Amino acid sequence: xxxxxxxxxxxxxxxxxxxxxxxxxxxxxxxxxxxxxxxxxxxxxxxxxxxxxxxxxxxxxxxxxxxxxxxxxxxxxxxxxxxxxxxxxxxxxxxxxxxxxxxxxxxxxxxxxxxxxxxxxxxxxxxxxxxxxxxxxxxxxxxxxxxxxxxxxxxxxxxxxxxxxxxxxxxxxxxxxxxxxxxxxxxxxxxxxxxxxxxxxxxxxxxxxxxxxxxxxxxxxxxxxxxxxxxxxxxxxxxxxxxxxxxxxxxxxxxxxxxxxxxxxxxxxxxxxxxxxxxxxxxxxxxxxxxxxxxxxxxxxxxxxxxxxxxxxxxxxxxxxxxxxxxxxxxxxxxxxxxxxxxxxxxxxxxxxxxxxxxxxxxxxxxxxxxxxxxxxxxxxxxxxxxxxxxxxxxxxxxxxxxxxxxxxxxxxxxxxxxxxxxxxxxxxxxxxxxxxxxxxxxxxxxxxxxxxxxxxxxxxxxxxxxxxxxxxxxxxxxxxxxxxxxxxxxxxxxxxxxxxxxx
Numbered sequence: 406x407x408x409x410x411x412x413x414x415x416x417x418x419x420x421x422x423x424x425x426x427x428x429x430x431x432x433x434x435x436x437x438x439x440x441x442x443x444x445x446x447x448x449x450x451x452x453x454x455x456x457x458x459x460x461x462x463x464x465x466x467x468x469x470x471x472x473x474x475x476x477x478x479x480x481x482x483x484x485x486x487x488x489x490x491x492x493x494x495x496x497x498x499x500x501x502x503x504x505x506x507x508x509x510x511x512x513x514x515x516x517x518x519x520x521x522x523x524x525x526x527x528x529x530x531x532x533x534x535x536x537x538x539x540x541x542x543x544x545x546x547x548x549x550x551x552x553x554x555x556x557x558x559x560x561x562x563x564x565x566x567x568x569x570x571x572x573x574x575x576x577x578x579x580x581x582x583x584x585x586x587x588x589x590x591x592x593x594x595x596x597x598x599x600x601x602x603x604x605x606x607x608x609x610x611x612x613x614x615x616x617x618x619x620x621x622x623x624x625x626x627x628x629x630x631x632x633x634x635x636x637x638x639x640x641x642x643x644x645x646x647x648x649x650x651x652x653x654x655x656x657x658x659x660x661x662x663x664x665x666x667x668x669x670x671x672x673x674x675x676x677x678x679x680x681x682x683x684x685x686x687x688x689x690x691x692x693x694x695x696x697x698x699x700x701x702x703x704x705x706x707x708x709x710x711x712x713x714x715x716x717x718x719x720x721x722x723x724x725x726x727x728x729x730x731x732x733x734x735x736x737x738x739x740x741x742x743x744x745x746x747x748x749x750x751x752x753x754x755x756x757x758x759x760x761x762x763x764x765x766x767x768x769x770x771x772x773x774x775x776x777x778x779x780x781x782x783x784x785x786x787x788x789x790x791x792x793x794x795x796x797x798x799x800x801x802x803x804x805x806x807x808x809x810x811x812x813x814x815x816x817x818x819x820x821x822x823x824x825x826x827x828x829x830x831x832x833x834x835x836x837x838x839x840x841x842x843x844x845x846x847x848x849x850x851x852x853x854x855x856x857x858x859x860x861x862x863x864x865x866x867x868x869x870x871x872x873x874x875x876x877x878x879x880x881x882x883x884x885x886x887x888x889x890x891x892x893x894x895x896x897x898x899x900x901x902x903x904x905x906x907x908x909x
Contacts, residue, residue, distance in 0.1 A: 413558035414583050414626075415451075415485040418444040421628040428601065430625070432632040432649075433474040440628070443478070448554065451482035453545040456552045458513060458534070462487030465509045465566065467533070469493040469502065469524070470517030471635040472611050475538045477621075479515060484583055487558035491566045491578075492612040495519070496814070497873045499526035501576075505568050506533055508771055509578060515542070560584040566770050567614055569710040569815065578770030579710045581614070586622055588737060589713040589764035593623035595736040596706065596718040597653060597682070601628040604677070606645050606654040608634040614714045615813075619655050619682065619706060639667050647674055655682040657813030658845055661692050680704055680721045690729050697725055707731035707801065711785050713764030716740060717799050730798045731791065738762035741784070742793055755792050755802045759784040807897050809838035809848050816848050816876045818897075821868070825850055828867050830858030833887045836878060837901045849904045850878040853886055882907045 418440060421428065426441035438446070454460045466488050468476050476492075483490045491509045493502055506514065506527060513534045516524055524535050536542065564586055566578040593599065597620070605624045609616035624631050632649055634641055637660055645651055656664070661683060664670055681696055684706040696703040702724035708714030717740060719732035734740040741749055742756030750756030761784045768776040779786055788805040809816040818836035825834040833853040838846035850864060859867075861881045868877045888899035 411560040411584075413484045413487070413556075413560065413562070414564075414586055414622075415447060415481045415558075417626050417628075418447060418481060421625075425601065425628060428628065429630045431474050431477060432630070434635075436474070438474065447478050447481045447485065449546050449549075450478050450542070451485040451554045451556075452549045452552050453542070454482055454488065455486055455554055455556075456549040457545040458536075460486065460488055460512060462557060462562070463489065464513075465489045465491050465511040467491040467493055467506055467509065467511040467514045468516070468611075469495060469514060469520055469527070470538065471495065471519055472607070472616070472633055473517065473538075473635060474633065475517075475542065476515075476611055477633070480617075481625075484562075484564055485554060485558060486556050487562045489563045489566055489580075491568075492617070494568070494610070494612045494873070496875050498870055499523050499529075500871065501873060502527040503529055503531070505576060505578070506531055508576075509566050509568075558583075560587060563767065565614075565617070567612075567617075567710050575820075577772055577775050579766040580768050580770055581713060581764075581766050585713050585764045585766065586618065587626070588762070589618050589715055590623040590626035592713075592715050592735050592737055592762075592764060593619060594627055596704075596715060596720065597623070597680070598721065599623055599627045599629060603627070603629040603652045604632065604650050605629060606632050606634070606642070606649075606651045608637040608642055608660070609655055609657070609813075610636065614708075614710050615655060615657070615684070618713060619684075619715065620653065637663070639663050643667055643669050643673060646678060647676070650677045652677055652679050653682065654678075655684075658683060658688050658692055659812040659843065661696075662843060665692070665695060675699070675701060680724070682706060684708070684731075688729075693724075693728050697728065705731050707758075707791075707799070708760070709785070709787050709789075711766040711779065712738075712760045712762065712787070713766070715764065716758075716760045716762065716787075727798055729800070731801050732799065733797050734799075735762070738764070739784075740799065742791060743786075750793075752793055752795055755790045757805055758787040758789045758791050758799075760787060761785070807837070809836075809846055811838070811841070811847050811875065812844045814875055818848070820872065821848060821850065821876065821878060824868055824871055825852065825864070828859055828864060830855045831864070832858070835887055835895050835897065835900045837897055837904055839880070839901075839904050841879075847879040848876065849880045849882060851882045851884055851887065851900050851904055853884055880904075880907075880909065 421440040422444035430443040431438040560583045564583045565581040568576040681703040702721040704719040706718045708716040717732045739761040790802040821836040839849045841847045888896045
């Protein structure tokens with residue numbers, strides 16, 4: 406006997422449209438959507454997707470553009486129909502997008518005017534239909550006026566394929582179901598003590614789970630209000646925090662640093678803000694201290710794309726007393742720290758963070774080998790290292806996978822090393838992170854070249870149009886040889902020391 410169907414997450418909007426129809430749901434560029442109006446618009450978009458475009462449950466729908474209210478409506482319309490959303494990182498170059506679109510098998514690519522010129526190159530060799538949201542979406546809605554949605558969507562349906570770079574250099578598509586989105590929202594409500602009175606500011610990109618799931622989806626789950634910015638702009642963020650009744654926002658360290666160096670930051674009044682949320686990397690304590698001196702709790706959240714992302718967090722009332730911690734195990738989640746011999750690390754000793762929870766991803770799209778390597782009896786192996794103290798608090802220690810986190814973006818050395826390996830005259834190469842005052846760290850190429858090998862400019866130029874600009878190495882360090890252990894493996898820790906010691 407088949408199990409009973411459960412409502413898809415677009416039911417959140419319908420419920421709020423019934424119980425608080427005039428409560429503001431979304432503020433975007435001067436326009437306010439009430440829950441009733443936004444729910445009705447989502448229904449119209451869903452009708453257009455089904456009847457004008459002929460999309461069926463399980464079809465993949467990609468989005469390529471800056472944050473906007475249309476993108477959010479597409480998310481919920483896709484949930485209504487059981488479609489799978491593929492949010493694209495607009496910082497990638499067309500060749501990288503082409504791989505993701507091909508791997509996901511996207512039937513439709515929605516895009517805005519910002520990336521109109523890049524779309525043809527992103528779709529080379531693909532049968533994906535391109536739809537410009539600036540004009541064609543309205544036409545599709547008009548074409549399907551008067552029709553109704555027929556859907557069999559369910560919480561068990563996949564909802565997002567969020568591509569995250571892997572250690573092999575090829576991005577992997579982490580699949581999050583509607584149920585994982587629901588549970589992550591429940592966990593986030595506990596983490597942030599959300600109520601319908603909350604007003605979140607979201608300026609993080611909606612191609613990362615940080616922008617989508619830490620506060621945005623939980624806001625709609627609880628019936629709060631979101632102000633959405635197309636992208637981070639320090640001036641706009643300052644104005645919103647002071648004048649628009651914002652109660653909470655998520656700031657990765659790079660964003661927080663930009664705000665703290667803004668000329669208006671010192672005199673800024675924050676009349677309604679009750680907490681800052683931060684994460685994505687090892688957060689500098691000085692950033693946390695600066696906000697605590699202003700009387701604003703800064704709480705940390707730890708997680709990964711594959712964990713939905715919330716795995717551990719601080720609560721606001723403990724932000725000061727546990728400063729620098731990544732918090733406690735989240736509600737409904739499980740965390741354990743594992744040693745290399747597959748036993749749990751004792752208290753006070755570092756171990757790899759393993760996470761199990763109802764908000765975990767289900768699998769990697771088209772990649773059973775990576776799925777099997779990442780999941781052990783439902784536990785996701787994060788590749789990060791932490792220590793747990795006697796009070797149950799977790800403290801971030803290191804990154805097993807040597808990921809470089811620059812401005813909140815993950816950069817994986819293997820992807821860059823593939824490009825370096827194709828440059829004539831490079832004998833050996835390794836990419837590591839170097840500390841940077843603005844970005845946290847930046848990638849630097851350490852190379853061993855032949856006698857007439859390439860110079861610095863030639864090496865840096867080789868990344869143009871192959872890899873997104875934010876991933877490009879920012880410097881090249883020439884070495885006589887790469888440090889290796891007795892097994893011949895490159896010692897990344899030693900390379901980092903050499904790179905750190907080299908003149909900028």
